[in-house]
Amino acid sequence: MDFNYTPKVQELRARLLKFMDQHVYPNEARFFREIAENRAKGNAWIPTKLVEELKPKARAAGLWNLFLPHSPRAPEGLSNLEYAPLCEIMGRVPFAAEVFNCSAPDTGNMETIAR
Numbered sequence: 370m371d372f373n374y375t376p377k378v379q380e381l382r383a384r385l386l387k388f389m390d391q392h393v394y395p396n397e398a399r400f401f402r403e404i405a406e407n408r409a410k411g412n413a414w415i416p417t418k419l420v421e422e423l424k425p426k427a428r429a430a431g432l433w434n435l436f437l438p439h440s441p442r443a444p445e446g447l448s449n450l451e452y453a454p455l456c457e458i459m460g461r462v463p464f465a466a467e468v469f470n471c472s473a474p475d476t477g478n479m480e481t482i483a484r
Contacts, residue, residue, distance in 0.1 A: 423468045424443045
């Protein structure tokens with residue numbers, strides 16, 4: 370089995386790494402501050418402003434719903450083998466998958482809608 374990244378995955382990895390460097394890694398401390406502030410207000414589950422600010426940027430960068438498999442409604446979709454290296458990158462930061470709409474329950478909901 371060939372485990373080399375396809376050109377498509379190489380390009381997505383490069384864009385994802387750039388986005389992480391520019392927007393996610395520099396804001397890790399802010400994310401945890403917002404969580405602490407939300408807890409102090411009595412609700413740790415309020416969505417953070419940071420993640421909500423980054424979602425439209427990720428979507429505009431073409432880094433949205435990366436988990437969707439190839440289908441007529443998602444012709445740009447990825448196989449599991451193609452998606453795995455992107456998951457490795459998103460998994461470096463606890464909130465990153467949510468920024469790219471690649472966390473539960475969003476993944477299951479989007480797959481259902483795509484069908």
